[in-house]
Amino acid sequence: MFCFLLFFFLIGLSIDYLYLDAFTARGPSVPIATVIALGLSATLAYTGYRQGSKLILSSVGAEPLDIQIPEHRELHNVVTEMALASGCRMPKVYVTYDPAPNAFATGRDQESAAICVTTGLLTLLGREETQGVVAHEMAHIKNNDTLVMLLISVLLGGVVLLSDWAQRSIFGARPLRRPSGQALLAIPALLLIVISPLISRLLAMAVSRQREYLADATAVEFTRNPRGLAMALEKIRDAGMPFQKATRGTAHLFFINPLRRRLDGSDGKLADLLSSHPPINRRIMLLYQMGALPRSAAQFGFEAIDVQGAR
Amino acid sequence: MSWLFWAVLLMIAVWLIWTYNGLVAIRHQIENAWKQIDVQLKRRYDLIPNLVETVKGYMQHEQDTLQKVIDARSRAMASTGVKENAEAQTALTQSLGQIFALMENYPDLKANQNVLRLQEELTTTENQIAFARQYYNDLVMRYNMKQEVFPSNVIAGFFRFQPGEFFSVPEAERAVPRVSLKLSLLV
Numbered sequence: 248m249f250c251f252l253l254f255f256f257l258i259g260l261s262i263d264y265l266y267l268d269a270f271t272a273r274g275p276s277v278p279i280a281t282v283i284a285l286g287l288s289a290t291l292a293y294t295g296y297r298q299g300s301k302l303i304l305s306s307v308g309a310e311p312l313d314i315q316i317p318e319h320r321e322l323h324n325v326v327t328e329m330a331l332a333s334g335c336r337m338p339k340v341y342v343t344y345d346p347a348p349n350a351f352a353t354g355r356d357q358e359s360a361a362i363c364v365t366t367g368l369l370t371l372l373g374r375e376e377t378q379g380v381v382a383h384e385m386a387h388i389k390n391n392d393t394l395v396m397l398l399i400s401v402l403l404g405g406v407v408l409l410s411d412w413a414q415r416s417i418f419g420a421r422p423l424r425r426p427s428g429q430a431l432l433a434i435p436a437l438l439l440i441v442i443s444p445l446i447s448r449l450l451a452m453a454v455s456r457q458r459e460y461l462a463d464a465t466a467v468e469f470t471r472n473p474r475g476l477a478m479a480l481e482k483i484r485d486a487g488m489p490f491q492k493a494t495r496g497t498a499h500l501f502f503i504n505p506l507r508r509r510l511d512g513s514d515g516k517l518a519d520l521l522s523s524h525p526p527i528n529r530r531i532m533l534l535y536q537m538g539a540l541p542r543s544a545a546q547f548g549f550e551a552i553d554v555q556g557a558r
Numbered sequence: 559m560s561w562l563f564w565a566v567l568l569m570i571a572v573w574l575i576w577t578y579n580g581l582v583a584i585r586h587q588i589e590n591a592w593k594q595i596d597v598q599l600k601r602r603y604d605l606i607p608n609l610v611e612t613v614k615g616y617m618q619h620e621q622d623t624l625q626k627v628i629d630a631r632s633r634a635m636a637s638t639g640v641k642e643n644a645e646a647q648t649a650l651t652q653s654l655g656q657i658f659a660l661m662e663n664y665p666d667l668k669a670n671q672n673v674l675r676l677q678e679e680l681t682t683t684e685n686q687i688a689f690a691r692q693y694y695n696d697l698v699m700r701y702n703m704k705q706e707v708f709p710s711n712v713i714a715g716f717f718r719f720q721p722g723e724f725f726s727v728p729e730a731e732r733a734v735p736r737v738s739l740k741l742s743l744l745v
Contacts, residue, residue: 320675329689
C-alpha cells in the first residue's frame with residue numbers, strides 16, 4: 248500500500264520537475280503536480296473504500312440469487328455452511344450469468360462482504376467442489392484480503408491513469424528551458440513515469456499470488472477437505488474458459504485467473520512474476536499434499552498398532 | 559527515572575485490560591457458537607417429519623427405516639445431558655444417512671422436486687451442524703490455549719477463568735472406520 252502511495256508521490260515529483268520547472272527559481276513555489284497526485288490517490292482510495300465493491304459487482308453484472316432455482320438455493324446453503332465454519336457473518340451472495348466457471352469475493356469488511364459466482368461454476372461443479380470454492384472466497388473475507396485487493400485495484404488504476412496522462416503530455420510539452428547541468432535528473436524522471444505502471448502492476452500481482460496460497464490453506468481449515476477444492480481446480484483448469492467481463496484491473500480478485508494467458512499453465516520464473524494467480528497445477532499439488540499426508544500417516548499408524556495387538 | 563516507572567506501569571495495565579477483554583470476548587463467542595448448533599438441531603427436528611411424510615408414499619418397503627428415523631428424532635428431542643444428547647444425535651444422523659442411501663433405489667423420488675428440495679435442505683442442515691461444531695471446538699481450543707500459555711495464564715488464573723468443554727464425537731460414530739481397518743488387516 249505504501250509503495251503505491253510512494254509511486255503517486257514520485258510521479259507527481261517527476262511531472263513537477265519535467266514540465267513545471269519546480270525546484271528552480273523560475274518554477275512555482277509549491278510542487279503542484281505532487282499535491283494533485285497525492286490528492287488523487289487519497290480520493291481514489293477513499294472512493295474505493297466506500298464504493299469499490301458496488302462498482303466491481305456491477306461491472307461484472309452480478310445479480311442477487313433467485314431462491315426458487317435449485318442451484319441457487321444450493322449455493323445459498325453452501326455459503327451458509329461456510330459462514331458457520333469460518334465464524335463470519337453471512338455475506339451477500341450474487342450470481343453472474345456467464346458460462347466461464349469462476350468466483351470472487353469483495354467488500355471492505357465482514358459486514359459488507361459479498362461473494363459472486365458465475366452460473367458456469369454452478370453447472371460444472373458438484374456440491375463438494377462448490378463448497379471448496381466458496382470456502383476459498385470465505386477465506387479471502389476472513390483474512391481481510393478483500394479490502395487489500397479492493398484498494399490495490401483502485402490505486403493500480405490510478406497509477407496507470409496518471410502515468411498515461413504524463414506520457415501523453417510529453418509530446419505536447421513546451422521545450423525544456425533549463426541549464427544543461429540540471430538535465431541530469433530528467434532521464435530517471437522520465438523512466439519513472441514510463442516504468443511505474445509496470446512496477447506497480449508487478450507489486451499487485453505479487454501480493455495477489457501470496458494471498459491466493461493463503462486463502463487455499465484457510466479454505467482447507469474451514470472444510471477439512473482439501474479434495475473438494477483440488478477437484479474444483481482440476482475441473483476448472485480442464486474447462487479452460489476465459490471470463491469475458493473481467494478486466495486487467497479486476498483480474499486478481501477472482502478464484503482463478505479469468506484472463507487465462509497461456510503463461511498460467513507453466514511454472515517458470517517469468518510466468519510467476521507476470522501472473523496475478525499462482526500456477527494452477529501448483530495449487531492443486533499443494534492441496535493434495537495437505538490431504539494425503541495426514542490421511543496416509545493415520546492409516547499407517549493404525550495398522551501398526553493393530554498388528555502389534557494381534558501378536 | 560520516575561517517568562519510566564509510570565510508563566511500564568501503564569503498559570502493564572493496558573496489557574492486562576487487553577488480555578482480560580480478549581478472554582471474555584472468546585467466552586461469549588463460545589456461548590454464541592453453542593447456540594448456533596442448537597439452532598441447526600432445531601431446524602433438523604422440523605425438517606424430518608416433512609421428509610418422512612413426502613417419502614412415505616414412494617417407499618412402501620422401507621417403513622421400518624422411516625419409523626427408525628422418527629424414533630431417533632423423538633429420542634433426540636427427549637434426551638437430556640450433553641453425553642446422552644450427543645449419542646441420540648449421532649443415531650439420528652446415521653438413520654438419516656440410511657434413508658438417503660435407500661432413496662437412490664427409487665427413480666421416482668429423484669424426479670420429485672419437493673423431495674429433492676427437502677433432501678438438499680437436510681443435507682445442508684447436517685453440514686451446518688458439523689461446521690458449527692467444528693467452529694465451536696476451534697474456539698474452545700483457542701480459549702483453553704490462552705488460559706495455559708504463559709503471559710495470559712496469569713490473568714486467567716487470577717480471575718478464575720474455567721477451561722471450555724470440547725464437543726467430542728460419541729463412541730458410536732468413532733467405531734465406524736475401524737471395520738474397514740479390520741478388513742484390510744485380514745487381506
